[in-house]
Amino acid sequence: MIESSTKGINLYQHTDLTDFPYANIVIAHGLAEHSGRYETLANFFLAHHMNVYRYDQRGHGKSEGKRGDLTNTDELPDDCKIVIDIAKEQFPDLPTFLLGHSMGGHTVLKVATKYPGCVDGIIATDPLSIEFGQKIEGSPESYVPNNLGDGVCSDPRVTAKYDNDPLNLKKFTVRLMSTLQDSATELKNDLNKITDPILLLQGADDGIIPAADTMSVYQQIPAKDKELHVYPFLMHEILNEPSKKWEIYEEILYWVKKHSY
Template structure:
């Protein structure tokens, strides 16, 4: 295990350069006192890393260093708000944070946890950079269904209507809608880039060889559970699991009725794979 200096601040924030020169990402790190492993946490479309404080605290208290960041054009990161131009931007940015975690703690295993568009990001990391991490957890990932392009100016903005299928608890949905850091709109270009990326992923699923855990809410109003059931079958990973949760919607990590149970399932899987 790495030597740990107990004088370090357990929480830190900084701007780091993305995979595009001159464009910076907001990154925050929460270090465990006696870490067993690192985990890079990747948020979904139109949200930001601050929405993952609760699971970050849970993982940190269970001896994981948590590295999370706002994906480009989201949250406190730079870039034209809600815009995306390349299918490789998201996985390449994620790789920078992975490399950062592994540089700081080279003797610890490193994992990925991504939700929704973040789940798509970590799956793209798996296809583009196999073996770079020790395991991947993807929750309700944007994967293969959405491949039909939208006509129009790539810089035209579309309203964010994602809140309708987010959570079974209306209080969580209201908090999502009222969060000033969440994007209220995003561009046609972002959606079309994600659709291009999903089409690429659909062709590359057999390149996924890392240990992987897929989690999905059966009542997800945004990403159909059939997506995860299909992609699971196409992974080449010998070590793979899928858990489907009846009645839960898209944000299973924020579902008040079962989130602690789901956190524990994730922790159990991570602990099995950190040796």
Template sequence: MAEDCIKIDTYKETSHDGRYAMRKEFTFHTFDGTGLYMVQDVTALPKAAVVIVHGLCEHLGRYEYLTERLNEQNLMVYRFDHRGHGKSEGRRVYYDHFETISDDVNAVMDRVKNHNQGLPVFVIGHSMGGYAAACFGARYPGKADGIILSGALTRYHTKCAGELPLDMPADTYVPNALGDGVCSDPAVVEAYNKDPLVEKEISVALLNSIYDGVEWLKKNSFSFIDPVLILHGANDGLVSERDSREMFGDIRSGDKTLKIYAKLFHEIYNEVEKDEVIDDTILWIEKHLS
């Protein structure tokens, strides 16, 4: 799988000891040749690599603070825009097969593991990215050293897009109405709604592919055996915390942890209490570095 370098920037970390890190931006061509925009934040002496998988309609740039916090702990971070999202290629916000999104995660993981042999690799997936990471874990067990699911859509209890599947042409687009529910912090909601890289419409094909994937995941969660940390906001109005509770009960991981945060909305990594969530994430990763 070829890749094209876009640019490499050197920047100074905001950590107390003044470490320097390197940011690399490049296009990675996934399993079917689609170009995915990727960013790698390299630390000098990385203890592990972390792949961040973003949610529906958003992009990798919304995970800058989480990346900085991980870098401070010498965790190298890779992020990519899903196909049809952000700066990646592909038909906008469109999937016609549920396997595609987790196959992209798998291709990215192969790239990261091949370039960092011997280094533990973890996955953090949020919302639709959590769904992608959960499907990846069930379809490709044993590839990740650990998986963190944040507000992951794994059972579709909230039905924020209505009853699925939608009986409409696949190339029909519906408005992105997620904005007000993403976070309890009005500033985060305002930034989300004004962000030009946040997609404003969602294809019926993508929504129906998620339906197919969730139905598959419900029947195949027993295939998920990797160490996993499942995190969810108790007041998440977009993806019910019941999704995470049921996923936790159904998987066969011998090493699994579930934490539901009181009062937090959907984007727990952007809530006012985000540092508590990130601290819990880092602590869990540190415990799994062996």
């Protein structure tokens, strides 16, 4: 466990080290899930000589904090920066990369606006970015059900595994949703601050994050070194789509290697 950016709340953090590493990569997971769902991806990076740093976002998985809750828009990027610093302190001579999916994708985009230059490159897959649905009414402390499984993946086996995972949240607070909406508004105004090399990956048939949002983000980012890959027929969890995930892993690996030497 490591201390989060909020005193008294600790985060579950897991480090996997490999032989003869040439880079570090920090992984930020999405809303209602946890870092353990990225085991296959982590093992792929390890096999290709990258150290992997994963953590459970506050209120998620094995981390502390009120379940499924956020109280302000700085918590996600500030927590992530702590894990980045751990990787860079342990291996100061290696390039460090940041990968985030969905809400984790939002996290890494916020890191890019708040802490430019703290990593050597950013990968965001199907990121929650500049739009976040309609405002949800109710007490900030009250909970709404997690219906994200409906748009997760084209493979029903992946969806079933998601639904049955005891570490995945079944609900989250109205305050979390409103905080993410506020954070999306901030990001929309701060996209012009993103100058780090960035790779955006998006499923064209994503049932949770519209592909149009990611394409709009790509157009507004001023970074000279930026790429956008949109995959036909893929839904939200492109890193778990059986038909394409290994190809997508290889694309990420190629991009990281290109920015490591």
